[in-house]
Amino acid sequence: MAKQTNFITMTLDKVDFQLQEEHTFNWLKQLGAVFCVFDQQDSGNISFGVENDGQRYFVKYAGAKPIDFTGNPKDAIERLKKAVPVYQSLEHPHLIKLLDYFSTENGYAVVFQWFEGECLHSHWSFGGVAKFTNPKSPFYRFKKLEVEKRLKALDAIFSFHTYVESQKYVAVDFYDGSILYDFKNDETKICDIDFYREAPSRNDLGEDFWGSNRSKSPEEFELGSPIDSITNVFNLGAIAFGLLGGEMDRSFSKWDANQGLYEVARRAVEEDRNNRYSTIKEFYDAWKSVLNQ
Known part of the structure; x- marks a missing residue:
């Protein structure tokens, strides 16, 4: 299959990233300002570093089509939903801390405490x-x-x-x-x-x-x-x-x-x-x- 090259460039709070097609991220505004984006995962997830009142968060999201993803976003959403109880069951000082999770209009988001690693x-x-x-x-x-x-x-x-x-x-x-x-x-x-x-x-x-x-x-x-x-x-x-x-x-x-x-x-x-x-x-x-x- 020929690799797609005509990606969409999107900008959130001055941070640019690419997707295979347009997607709305209005829900992110309530979490804070985006300071970095990880858009090159093949899992179907795209992740954001978000800052709000001096607190930083890592937000993992499924539902969009990242540039290296060849699957179906619905499958990525299901996988991310299934991951939540795993983080809850395995909470540990050496694991990044799960804070929140919720459905959005077109996807699913999981919020973690930011770790400066x-x-x-x-x-x-x-x-x-x-x-x-x-x-x-x-x-x-x-x-x-x-x-x-x-x-x-x-x-x-x-x-x-x-x-x-x-x-x-x-x-x-x-x-x-x-x-x-x-x-x-x-x-x-x-x-x-x-x-x-x-x-x-x-x-x-x-x-x-x-x-x-x-x-x-x-x-x-x-x-x-x-x-x-x-x-x-x-x-x-x-x-x-x-x-x-x-x-x-x-x-x-x-x-x-x-x-x-x-x-x-x-x-x-x-x-x-x-x-x-x-x-x-x-x-x-x-x-x-x-x-x-």
Whole structure:
């Protein structure tokens, strides 16, 4: 299918963004003034940074047709509605905070507390090689942080997902694009858990199952495979290699932490699920016991 190029440029409070077709955002005015727009997601959502009386909010909206979206806006609306109880069930200090949600004339909006973090996979600003090589890229800057700070970030990620597991949920579509890092305060938060599901679950999409190829487990490419805690152990191990090592190159020579942590991460990303840790808690406990030695 030929890619559309004649996009509509819209402006809200001096911020320009593009859509495939006109859409009304009058409802946004009641929330405040728009100071930034994220319009290059392929999920069907478009998101806004909004400020009101010195308070900032992150507003995720479905119903429009963003430029990288090839699906039906109605499906995006349904997905966003289904995400609300997920954020409610998994509320946690390391997860962005859900504040409000409502239907609009042509869509559905979810409002979160703003977090002053930068996305570690900001493909809209640093796509392709730039993510790894541009000194301004959040991922590049994160990889230059001392190991202790990166370990603290991973601890936030692991502790949140241990909680997810305890609530009988399974992470779906978790990758470095779901990680926000505040470089000023060295604080980490998880965002975009819209596809997390109640456990147990199965791969209902085959190789196009949600997620990044860089952190997906073998079962996330195979129709009908279980998507469970053992799957998530792989995802978290892959994230550890992304933030502390050579990502897809999982050799020890690319690893910035100690041998013990390498062994834990290595076991987590075993191709054969039977050789991985059986729960996120078991993985996290093994990780912490090496850290505390």
